[in-house]
Amino acid sequence: MFDLANPPAGFVANPFPFYDDLLRQSPVTPQPDGSYLICRHADLSAIYKDTGTYISDKKQAFAPKFGRGTPLYEHHTTSLVFNDPPLHTRVRRIMTSALTPRALKAMEPGLIATVDHLLDNMPQESDLIEDFASVIPIQIIGNLLDIPMEERHPLRDWSLAILGALEPTLTEAQLARGHAAVTEFKQYLQDLIARRRAHPGDPETDVLTRLIQGDDSGKLSEIELIQNCIFILNAGHETTTNLIGNGLALLHDHPDQKSRLLNDLTLIDRGVEEVLRYRSPNQFGNRETTAEVQFGGHKIPPGTNLHLCIGAANRDPEVFDNPTQFDITRHPNRHLAFAAGPHFCVGLTLARMEGRIALEHFLKRFPDYRLSDTRTPGGRIRFHGYQNLPARLS
Structure with missing residues (x-):
């Protein structure tokens, strides 16, 4: 029997053949432990909607995982x-009102400038995670919350530690590290x-100010405000880093698809x-x-924890033709990477924008990049990406 808490050798680095099985x-x-893997x-799709x-x-x-009253328990x-509703509905409405089309449009020039600045300063021998993919979401979320540039350095380590605590075993x-990260954050x-309340x-463009002010339905409590600011960083950081890093790795490993994209x-x-x-x-x-x-x-039975395997669902042959084939022209593409139903990712438009601009501008600048043989998998079960992605850019 497949045990997610004790997966077989090779699963963490490459879970996809196991999903197919x-x-x-x-x-x-x-x-x-009595839970089920779905x-x-x-x-x-049915579970997400109900x-x-x-x-x-x-x-x-x-x-039992974190201990009641601990920092990680309070955050998560x-x-x-x-x-769930009603708290989910109230918090999501305020958060969505802060990520308006106007706010996202206003972010795009800054995102392009950030990406181009990174590309201008990347050495020939670069790590595409450390030097590029991981930097972009930290800067964008820092801009969203208007965090001073000189105060952004600890954000990534905090996020990695807090999200790392969601792994099946710790x-x-x-x-x-997770408890300390929540406390420090x-x-x-x-x-x-306190500074933002004073000034x-x-x-319309400062998400933290919007979250502080609330909307017609009311305001967030202080703890709700703090923990959902942490959530904004966590939700937008590692996943977007992985989107960009995975995209660069996949295009490198599928040169026919990279050529197709460069040509169109x-x-x-x-x-x-x-x-x-x-x-x-x-x-x-x-x-x-x-x-x-x-x-x-x-x-x-009721009270059972369900592990929803998004990575497997996105390879389901009942939904996707040739699901094990990487095809950049695939359409329609009914993947569940952003979940579905009332809990679909509130930041999906921003994530897509970051992925699109990062990949497009990188490919235009360095179409002949080469990954080394020393890439390091992320080492996580819940989040899939790379810890390091060394490359020669030309």
Whole structure:
């Protein structure tokens, strides 16, 4: 039996052949701890849309994992992604109102300038994660919250430590790093929020000011405000880093697709969608059942944790023709990289914009880049990407 908490050798670096086997042989797999692994696209789509039977609240699951009252428990049970209506509805409405088309359009020139500045200063021997992919979302989120440039250095390490705590199994050291990161980030945000209250920005473009001010439905509490600022960084950082890094790796490893894109850059949007499908930055979601349900012949009791395997669902042959083929012209592309239903990713438009601009501008500048043989996988189960991606740019 496939055990997500103790996966087979090779799974972390390359889970995709294992997903193909699960889809063929065991798309609904009971786990030793009583949870279930769900792999089919149709099953995930149905679960995402039914917020009554399948809840996002993780208090029951996270209490033994993090300990009640601990920094990680407070964060992951307060942030948007692990909450249900009415809190989810209220927080999401305020957050969505801060990410308006006007605000996103206003961000694009700064995003292009950031990408071009990075490309101007990249050495011939570069790490495409450290020198490029990971820098972009940190700067964009820093701009979103109007964090002073000189105060952005710790943001990435905080985010990696907090998100790393969502892995199926943790060492004591990983747990300690996660708790410390939440504590330090909270302390920083308390000071930043106090400064912003004293000197508000333009709520049309400054997301932090908009979150502080709230909307007609009310304001966030102080703890909701702090934890959802952390969530904005976490949700937009590692996933977007992985989108850009995975895209550059896939195009390098599929030179026919890279040539096709270079010959017709109008395919860039479809190319981004295919990267999201083929190598989803976020490989897993979770829900908890509130009633007995049936999937694949299994009766699943209420209170059961479900591991929603996005990476497998995006290779489901019932939905995608030739699902193991990387095809930048694929259309339609009904991937679940941003989830679905009421919990679909609030920042998907921004993530797509970052991916499109980063990949397009990089390819224009360095069409003949070569990756070395020493690329380092990210080493995570929930989030899939690279820790290092060394390359020669020309």
